[in-house]
Amino acid sequence: MAILAVLVLLGIRACQSTQGPPLRPWHTIVPVELSANAIRKSNWPAYVEAEKRMFDSLHLRLQSEMEPSDRTPLNRYHDGSLASPGAFERDWNRSYVLEPSGAASGVAVLVHGLTDSPYSMRSLAELYRQHGLVAIVPRMPGHGTVPAGLTREGRKEWEAAVEMAMAEARRRSADCLPVQLVGYSNGAALAMLHVMRRIESGLPGDVDRVVLISPMVEVNRFARYAGLAGLPAIFGRYAKSAWLDVLPEYNPFKYNSFPIRAARESYLVTADLQAAMETVARQGRMAQVPPVLAFQSVVDDTVTADGVMTRLFDKLPANGSELVLFDVNRKRILDPMLRSSATGLPSKALQTSSRSYTLTLVGAVSGDDPAVVARSRLPGAHALQVQATGLNYPNDVYSLSHVALPFPANDPLYGNVPSGRRVIQFGTIAVRGERNTLVVSQDSLSRLSYNPFYEYMAVRIVAQMPLAGTGRQKVSESRCGIAL
Known part of the structure; x- marks a missing residue:
């Protein structure tokens, strides 16, 4: 009976895949990238050079296979469009390094998220550069090119790319300067997985502090079985069944x-992370995990704040880690429109004093005052610490989103401060009309794309950076090989 039900569902899935817009070249052209084994044997210069060759080849093929109807003002693959990467000062789809103006006080490796690109780490990388650290931002294989890239590349290649970037960080730090590992969304899971893999393998730690943005430590349960939904794609007529979304x-x-494969691979990253954490715990080595500072919206359509607490932070040792939660807008007029699941968690979480990490809630205290404060409960503390931020909760924002956190309001792509450039800017989009008319969901266009509290987050991250000229004081003696 179960087999029959599965066959019926697959039949429905196959029929559904024949509807909607056809696949375009960026859905069918699969770039050839380095294998996971080749990446591990490579180094940063070789990886960047292979990336350049791949991008050049892909661009030529796309231009030859696109039809006139594909050359629209909002197609990223049409040179000269408002959505072309060429409209920016550099192609942020590619791996890059930002160098400080003087002697480096440390090194930071920043790992972007699923379906994203190194652009998402642009502002944070610049923050690290401005404060004297070398910022290394690798492009995860399958990203920054065409969506079809994620039908081939997956977690093994992503893990290898993180390892390769961390090897470059160790080289630049000479195993002496502090190294920070920063991860956003799926990149956060990859960052923690790198840390846990080294510990469980008995390798010396190569990270002094971890910073996580919207950490994807769990995903929707559908992702576990997503591969089944793509089975009809083995027949050419149903090729679109391999896709959850086919959009402009x-x-x-x-x-x-x-x-679909990307959803499955992302799930497997989180599963691998949980397994690695369990192994490290059994080995009695959790004390080797470096301090973790994470930022998370209390409402997140990708990963729940409760999941971040229970599946990651509650398992960390008492090592000075901190989870910062961005609250919803408590304005009275909005309160009746918010689901109780969005408003109940924050106050409940702050009541617990038995955690081994600091929990901080950033938001307005009451619905009558938009002033945003940071309320923190330190491990074992009975009283809350309250600190003013100097920020107000924007009237037109009811919550942050999973994708918003790494982008300041003046981001030229995602911010709401007009950039003056001839490019699309998602933070300023306001489209109105009848529902069920657009080929993209209205929710996706109205989803908050920037962080109104980015300044607070930046200050907190900077506070954990090594000071210029004093990097060695924060590195263990075993790492640096000198007396501190």
Whole structure:
């Protein structure tokens, strides 16, 4: 009976895949990238050079296979469009390094998220550079090119790319300067997985502090079985069943179309992370985990704040880690429109004093005052610490979102401060009309794309950076090989 039900569902899935817009070249052309084994044997210069060759080849093929109807003002693959990466000062889809103006006080490796690109780490990388650290931002294989890239590349290649970037960080730090590992969304899971893999393998730690943005430590349960939904794709007529979404590509640095395999691979990253954490715990080595500072919206359509607490932070040792939660807008007029699941968690979480990490809630205290404060409960503390931020909760924002956190309001792509450039800017989009008319969801266009509290987050991250000229004081003696 169960087999029959599965066959019926697969039949329905196959029929559904024949509807909607056809696949375009960016859905069918699969770039050839280095294998996971080749990446591990490579180094940063070789990886960047292979990346350049791949991008050049892909661009030529796309231009030859696109039809006139594909050359629209909002197609990222049409040179000269408002969504073209060429409209920016550099193609942020590619791996890059930002160098400080003087001697480096440390090194930071920043790992972007699923369907994203190195652009999403642009502002944070610049923050690290400005404060004297070398910022290394690798492009995860399958990203920054065409959505079809994620039908081939997956977690093994992503893990290898993180390892390769961390090897470059160790080289630049000479195993003496502090190294920070920063991860956003799926990149956060990859960052923690790198840390846990080294510990469980008995390798010396190569990270002094971890910073996580919207950490994807769990995903929707559907992702576990997503591969089944793509089975009809083995027959050419049902090729679109391999995709959860087939949409116009109007974002220069992030895919809108989403292949099923990417969901499955992302789930497997989180599963691998949980397994690695369990292994490290059994080995009695959790004390080797470096301090973790994470930022998370209390409402997140990708990963729940409760999941971040229970599946990650509650398992960490008492090592000075901190989870910062961005609250919803408590304005009275909005309160009746918010689901109780969005408003209940924050106050309940702050009541617990038995955690081994600091929990901080950033938001307004009451519905009558938009002033945002940071309320923190330190491990074992009975009283809350309250600190003013100097920020107000924007009237037109009811919550942050999973994708918003790494982008300041003046981001030229995602911010709401007009950039003056001839490019699309998602934070300023306001489209109105009848529902069920657009090929993209109205929710996706109205989803908050920037962080109104980015300044607070930046201050907190900077406070954890090594000071110029004093990097060695924060590195263990075993790492540096000198007396501190």
